[in-house]
Amino acid sequence: MLQGKHIILGITGGIAAYKSVQILRLLRKAGAEVQVVITPAGKEFITPVTLSSLSGKPVISEFFTANTGVWNSHVDLGLWADAMVIAPATASSLAKMANGVADNMLITTYLSAKCQVFAAPAMDLDMYSHPSTQRNLRTLEQDGVILIEPADGYLASGLVGKGRMEEPEQIVKVLAEHMATPRDLEGKKILITAGPTHENIDPVRFIGNYSSGKMGYSLAARCAERGAEVWLVSGPVSRTTPAGNVHRIDVTSAREMHDACVELFPGMDAAIMCAAVADYAPAECADSKIKRESTGEITLRLVPNPDIAAKLGTMKREGQKLIGFALETNNEHAHAIDKLRRKNLDFIVLNSLRNPKAGFGVDTNQVTIISADGEEHDFPAKDKNIVATDIIDVTL
Numbered sequence: 001m002l003q004g005k006h007i008i009l010g011i012t013g014g015i016a017a018y019k020s021v022q023i024l025r026l027l028r029k030a031g032a033e034v035q036v037v038i039t040p041a042g043k044e045f046i047t048p049v050t051l052s053s054l055s056g057k058p059v060i061s062e063f064f065t066a067n068t069g070v071w072n073s074h075v076d077l078g079l080w081a082d083a084m085v086i087a088p089a090t091a092s093s094l095a096k097m098a099n100g101v102a103d104n105m106l107i108t109t110y111l112s113a114k115c116q117v118f119a120a121p122a123m124d125l126d127m128y129s130h131p132s133t134q135r136n137l138r139t140l141e142q143d144g145v146i147l148i149e150p151a152d153g154y155l156a157s158g159l160v161g162k163g164r165m166e167e168p169e170q171i172v173k174v175l176a177e178h179m180a181t182p183r184d185l186e187g188k189k190i191l192i193t194a195g196p197t198h199e200n201i202d203p204v205r206f207i208g209n210y211s212s213g214k215m216g217y218s219l220a221a222r223c224a225e226r227g228a229e230v231w232l233v234s235g236p237v238s239r240t241t242p243a244g245n246v247h248r249i250d251v252t253s254a255r256e257m258h259d260a261c262v263e264l265f266p267g268m269d270a271a272i273m274c275a276a277v278a279d280y281a282p283a284e285c286a287d288s289k290i291k292r293e294s295t296g297e298i299t300l301r302l303v304p305n306p307d308i309a310a311k312l313g314t315m316k317r318e319g320q321k322l323i324g325f326a327l328e329t330n331n332e333h334a335h336a337i338d339k340l341r342r343k344n345l346d347f348i349v350l351n352s353l354r355n356p357k358a359g360f361g362v363d364t365n366q367v368t369i370i371s372a373d374g375e376e377h378d379f380p381a382k383d384k385n386i387v388a389t390d391i392i393d394v395t396l
């Protein structure tokens with residue numbers, strides 16, 4: 001997958017810089033052309049002579065080459081590269097990347113890069129867990145950088161913990177896998193719903209369900225990786241927004257999710273309705289906390305929520321695809337087919353709560369995808385990230 005690819009290897013000033021040599025060797029062995037860009041601090045840890053010998057190209061570090069005055073164009077480099085990997089990425093360089101502090105050749109190249117950027121953080125465990133580092137990492141993720149998380153292990157400081165740069169083999173594997181991902185959804189606009197909805201009873205209580213959002217967020221991540229522009233309408237979950245072209249719209253209730261989806265759907269090529277939407281909401285929401293002492297026994301009157309998927313089914317125009325999920329506990333197949341027809345879906349993804357490897361909360365799912373034409377695809381239990389790829393392959 002890396003054969004003939006143009007890779008910028010960015011090296012910053014950390015002890016793990018010695019491992020960059022191995023990354024460079026593996027990339028070259030896989031047939032990639034590699035341009036090393038190193039920060040001034042990086043050169044304290046590894047010499048440009050080693051790096052230029054192995055890459056077959058002069059190492060770039062400064063804006064101008066000493067003696068000749070030749071300008072190293074970060075703009076040209078940014079256009080040349082198919083991918084940029086910054087390994088090791090120190091806390092300081094990550095902070096500069098997150099805030100656009102373009103005071104060295106590596107950061108200006110990062111800011112000019114049109115390609116996918118990967119960063120492999122490497123630092124001491126306390127620096128890694130510091131709120132400012134974590135804030136910068138979240139910003140970079142939102143900016144579309146793929147972070148290759150550091151591993152737990154012995155650190156140069158003698159401490160043990162998270163902060164050790166991932167092994168070169170793993171970093172190159174992530175890069176190769178990314179290169180192998182087809183960009184077959186380029187130009188497509190996809191709406192995805194994820195997570196639960198919360199229907200408020202009073203300012204502190206709600207009716208909800210156990211959806212963690214993992215299935216929907218995995219779908220959003222895989223669609224974005226394959227080039228789609230994604231609108232992720234998310235119920236209340238604690239998950240980070242997937243990297244890439246993902247617009248996240250946070251909602252709380254089914255009514256809010258309904259309004260966001262109805263507004264977005266006309267501009268979409270497809271919608272995947274993965275959220276576990278509450279079918280009912282309390283008829284009234286109390287303005288203040290209901291007090292047991294003064295209220296005593298209460299009866300909640302519930303009214304049906306709008307069926308979002310069914311509504312989009314009525315709006316669907318020629319060429320748009322609508323994919324729903326069915327979460328069932330009994331008569332799974334019959335209920336799924338009924339929902340497929342009733343909601344005018346093109347596909348329904350059936351998962352059963354009777355299967356401990358499927359449904360809410362767990363990292364795996366086992367699905368059957370049924371099309372409106374009656375075709376069925378049965379899959380074994382897999383990680384939700386891989387299930388997402390199966391769903392995309394069959395439905396989009």
Ligand code: PMT
Pocket residue numbers: 193195210211212213214215216254273274275276277278279305306307308309310323324325326327328339351359360361362365384
């Ligand atoms: O979030 P995770 O923990 O990873 O769990 C994933 C999941 C179990 C939530 C997911 O795989 C799943 O099954 N999502 C759909 C859950 C659900 O609400 O299913 P349902 O059979 O009740 O609804 C059928 C379809 O109609 C769904 O596409 C649902 O999004 C949609 N719906 C339901 C009710 C409603 N008022 N509006 C809707 O749009």
